[in-house]
Every structure is written in C-alpha cells, then in structure tokens.
Amino acid sequence: MAQILLPLYLILFISLLISPSYSQKCLSQSFANKNLYTHCNDLTTLNSFLHYTYDPTRSMLSLVFIAPPATPDGWVAWAINPTGTGMLGAQSLIAFKDAGKLVVKTYNITSYKLEESKVWYEVKNSTAEESNGVIRLFAEIVLPEKDKTTLNHVWQVGPSVTNGVPAKHEFLTANLNAKGTLDLLKGESSGASSVDSRTKRKNIHGILNAVSWGILFPLGIILARYLRTFPSADPTWFYLHVGCQMSAYIIGVAGWGTGLKLGSESKGVTYMYHRCIGITLFCLATVQIFALFLRPKKDHKFRLYWNIYHHGIGYSILVLGIINIFKGLDILSPEKKWKTAFIGILIALGAIAALLEVLTWIVVIRRKSSKSTKPYDGYGNN
Ligand SMILES: *[C@@H]1O[C@H](CO)[C@@H](O)[C@H](O)[C@H]1NC(C)=O
Ligand SMILES: *[C@@H]1O[C@H](CO)[C@@H](O)[C@H](O)[C@H]1NC(C)=O
Numbered sequence: 001m002a003q004i005l006l007p008l009y010l011i012l013f014i015s016l017l018i019s020p021s022y023s024q025k026c027l028s029q030s031f032a033n034k035n036l037y038t039h040c041n042d043l044t045t046l047n048s049f050l051h052y053t054y055d056p057t058r059s060m061l062s063l064v065f066i067a068p069p070a071t072p073d074g075w076v077a078w079a080i081n082p083t084g085t086g087m088l089g090a091q092s093l094i095a096f097k098d099a100g101k102l103v104v105k106t107y108n109i110t111s112y113k114l115e116e117s118k119v120w121y122e123v124k125n126s127t128a129e130e131s132n133g134v135i136r137l138f139a140e141i142v143l144p145e146k147d148k149t150t151l152n153h154v155w156q157v158g159p160s161v162t163n164g165v166p167a168k169h170e171f172l173t174a175n176l177n178a179k180g181t182l183d184l185l186k187g188e189s190s191g192a193s194s195v196d197s198r199t200k201r202k203n204i205h206g207i208l209n210a211v212s213w214g215i216l217f218p219l220g221i222i223l224a225r226y227l228r229t230f231p232s233a234d235p236t237w238f239y240l241h242v243g244c245q246m247s248a249y250i251i252g253v254a255g256w257g258t259g260l261k262l263g264s265e266s267k268g269v270t271y272m273y274h275r276c277i278g279i280t281l282f283c284l285a286t287v288q289i290f291a292l293f294l295r296p297k298k299d300h301k302f303r304l305y306w307n308i309y310h311h312g313i314g315y316s317i318l319v320l321g322i323i324n325i326f327k328g329l330d331i332l333s334p335e336k337k338w339k340t341a342f343i344g345i346l347i348a349l350g351a352i353a354a355l356l357e358v359l360t361w362i363v364v365i366r367r368k369s370s371k372s373t374k375p376y377d378g379y380g381n382n
Helices: 002-018 197-227 236-265 272-293 303-332 336-369
Strands: 039-042 049-055 060-067 075-080 091-098 101-108 122-131 134-142 150-158 179-183 188-190
Touching: 039 188, 060 075, 060 150, 075 134, 091 122, 091 134, 101 122, 101 134, 197 236, 197 303, 197 336, 236 272, 272 303, 303 336
Parallel strands: none
Antiparallel strands: 039 049, 049 060, 060 134, 075 091, 075 150, 091 101, 122 134, 150 179, 179 188
C-alpha cells in the first residue's frame, strides 16, 4: 500500500517544489514608455507597484508609482523618508484630482495636517494619469545625496481630498505596513525595514511550523519507513519515529496556536485556505497521536487496516503540511533566501528518501532471493 503511494507522493512533492516560483506582476503591466524603466517591484501591500530607473551620475531617479486609490476620488502617494521609516518625515509625491484634473504635489510630512511644501529632493518633472481605477504617478527627481542609493520608502492610498488637501488614510495593517527599503542600484524593494512585533510573531509562527511540518515530520516518516527494513534496528526505529513525530506535534501545536492568535487579530484580512489547511492538519495530527495508543498488536488481524490508516493519514499530513508552508511563505513573503532554504531542505529530504527507497528495494529483493523462510511483507513487521 505505502509502496504504491510513496512514488505518488514524491511526484506531488516535486511538482510542489517547481510550481511556487514567483511571478512579478509588475512585469506584465503596460503603460506609455514602460521600456524607459529598468527595474520594477511589486510592493508588499496596497496592490502597489514601482517602476524606476536610477542614473547614479546625475543621481536622477525616474519613477512610476502605480496604485489604486482607496475610492475613485481618493489619492495615491509615494515618498522617500530620509530620516526615518514611517510617515513622519516622509518626502512625498501625492497624486489626486484637483478641480477635476489629476495633479501631483509634494509634501514634507510633519503631522497629519498636510501642507504643500518643498521636499528633500528636487522634482524635475511630474505628471499623473488614471485608467481603470488605477493612478500612475510619473516623476523625475534628483536626489541630494549621491551616495545614498538605499532609501526608506513609504507609499499610501487615501479615500478623499477635501479643498485640495488629501484626507487621512485608513489604519489597516496594509496601510501601516506600506513601507520598505529600496535599493536603487540592485532594483530591489524589501518589506518593512523596522520589523514590528506582529511581523516578528508571524516569523516565529512560520519557523515553528516549517520546523514541525516541513522538517521533523517528514524526517520521522523517513526514519519509520527505512530503518525498520533492518531487523537489528527494531525497536529503535519505533522510538526514533515516535520521538520525532511527538516533537513535531508539540512544535506544530505551538505554531498552530500562534497562527490562530494571529488570525484572530487580523481583522481586515483572512487567509481562508491557509487557516483551513492549518486546522485540518492539527486535527489529523491529533488523530495520529491517538492512533499510537489504539494500535493493535503486530499479529492482530486488524493490524493491516491500522497500518493503511496510519500511513494514509501520515502521508496526507506530509503533503498538506508542505502545501501550507508554501501558502504561509506567500502570505508572509519574507526575503527570498528563506524560501530557497526551505526548498533546499525539502530537496535534501526528498533525495535521501529516494536513495533509501532504492536501497530498501535492493535489500528486499536480496532477501527474497536468498532462501529466507520469512518473506518480507513490505512493511517489515513480519
Ligand atoms: C520638513 O519639515 C521639518 C519640520 O518643519 C523640517 O525640520 C525639515 O527641514 C523639512 N524638510 C525639508 C526637506 O524641507
Ligand atoms: C516630463 O515627462 C513627460 C512624460 O514622462 C515627458 O513627455 C516630458 O518630456 C518631460 N519633460 C521634461 C521637461 O523633462
């Protein structure tokens, strides 16, 4: 049974590894003179995008900021903050409709009361256009400090403009997290540079679950599946397997708890699939732990059914766990290296499993061809 299932799971496993490649949405956006901009970044929140070219010799930044305003009469803003990471001190370009015409104005933001003013950089040229509920803000700016090519940037969208003054934006997570660092030379924008406590907890949630479902759990399966081929490893494999899965379960439950807490605090956004898969995983894993105590004796006639059930649930947890880790990675969108590291670990585990699978078959075939009176039953528990 498991012998038939395993290759299937391996195929699933490998296709999972190939599929979650990032596709940058900004690459497929089109607007006039798009080819003038060498870099583009999908910004982390508010469906916003930044296309830009930086000329270091003139410290000239040509950019297009694209975002949907919160309502059709709202505003969009992109800013550099040379002195901090948030809104206070942001040197902003804001695009909105003034007397029916789209304008771009600059603001040195010192409080929630906005007043048009000069900013830290020089604006050579700026315009804005709107189509399909999205505003594109074009600007050519000259940065005053030549060496400063890594900048804190902030972006925002707002619902309305009163007497030519952009009104306050919402204070949802997406609005509050609309900041990051921009590397003009590398062409990269990374998420919020000062990691807030919520993001920290999200990271902890991610690490706990990746270690549990993504590493310990598959390792426990590998131990059980391949060690028990060797009679001398009995009952060591059993204790290793139980120990590994118990640790995975405990860490997983901790990760699950942090996830539930994060979910209950997240008022605006619900990650339906991630949540449902997470809850299913917890239930399956709990059933699996109880299965340990309900296990019939090795020679009991129900043992075969118990095995099928135990392996079925085990492999389901394996697949769902890995799917959910990738879902979580997409939600959290950490630096690329984390995803790469996790994929590396999965490939290593997969390779070890594949190698052991081959070795096991060789051992089994040898045993069968030698004059053993006890043929291997494919489960090693004869
Ligand atoms: C922005 O306003 C603050 C407070 O009034 C001031 O200290 C700062 O120099 C201003 N920045 C620019 C670039 O004008
Ligand atoms: C300002 O930008 C517009 C559109 O990007 C461009 O057509 C125009 O030539 C620019 N003007 C100057 C003075 O650079």
